[in-house]
Amino acid sequence: SQKIEQNSEALNIQEGKTATLTCNYTNYSPAYLQWYRQDPGRGPVFLLLIRENEKEKRKERLKVTFDTTLKQSLFHITASQPADSATYLCALDISGYSTLTFGKGTMLLVSP
Amino acid sequence: DVKVTQSSRYLVKRTGEKVFLECVQDMDHENMFWYRQDPGLGLRLIYFSYDVKMKEKGDIPEGYSVSREKKERFSLILESASTNQTSMYLCASRQGSSNYGYTFGSGTRLTVV
Numbered sequence: 001s002q003k004i005e006q007n008s009e010a011l012n013i014q015e016g017k018t019a020t021l022t023c024n025y026t027n028y029s030p031a032y033l034q035w036y037r038q039d040p041g042r043g044p045v046f047l048l049l050i051r052e053n054e055k056e057k058r059k060e061r062l063k064v065t066f067d068t069t070l071k072q073s074l075f076h077i078t079a080s081q082p083a084d085s086a087t088y089l090c091a092l093d094i095s096g097y098s099t100l101t102f103g104k105g106t107m108l109l110v111s112p
Numbered sequence: 113d114v115k116v117t118q119s120s121r122y123l124v125k126r127t128g129e130k131v132f133l134e135c136v137q138d139m140d141h142e143n144m145f146w147y148r149q150d151p152g153l154g155l156r157l158i159y160f161s162y163d164v165k166m167k168e169k170g171d172i173p174e175g176y177s178v179s180r181e182k183k184e185r186f187s188l189i190l191e192s193a194s195t196n197q198t199s200m201y202l203c204a205s206r207q208g209s210s211n212y213g214y215t216f217g218s219g220t221r222l223t224v225v
Binding site: 032034036042043044045046051089093095097101102105 | 116147152153154155157168170171202204210211212213214215216217219221
């Protein structure tokens with residue numbers, strides 16, 4: 001069955017360091033992959049979309065890579081800040097209907 | 113910025129009640145979606161709609177129905193609420209092409225007692 005896997009353990013890092021989150025998927029070849037941020041009790045907020053023919057995409061302090069051979073995306077936050085603390089979700093269209101299936105998310109905690 | 117508004121932040125309903133969750137978006141998006149989010153299970157797609165009066169089942173449609181009479185409004189209906197439908201419900205919209213991300217509402221936390 002299709003699966004989207006994100007590390008369920010929280011990632012704790014110090015302010016100023018680079019946070020790297022992983023999203024692995026199996027049994028599918030998505031045309032694109034998306035990353036979202038979710039704060040407690042709120043809806044997810046769209047951050048970035050990367051297409052299968054793009055190796056890397058950047059937006060301010062965010063960088064996403066997409067390796068379709070490894071079936072993996074890495075999400076980096078450089079110069080992390082306590083305000084970056086949140087749960088980060090990756091999402092793929094694995095249905096073929098242009099709907100998103102979400103990973104369960106990884107919580108990032110940035111300490112001062 | 114696109115805004116997706118869910119009518120209630122918190123709802124408490126009794127078992128067997130008919131429950132309506134309303135969602136309105138203000139940017140003329142064609143696509144609208146309903147998800148529920150539960151600890152350990154993540155977000156799961158209930159129903160979605162590509163246009164007015166169109167609806168498609170998602171991964172977990174049982175016990176739910178939807179209505180989309182106007183482009184901006186997508187309603188989720190629990191025909192007879194049950195305790196296992198206690199959850200955070202999230203509505204989202206998206207512009208026509210799948211090249212765009214979703215815009216989510218703030219969610220409705222529904223408790224069925």
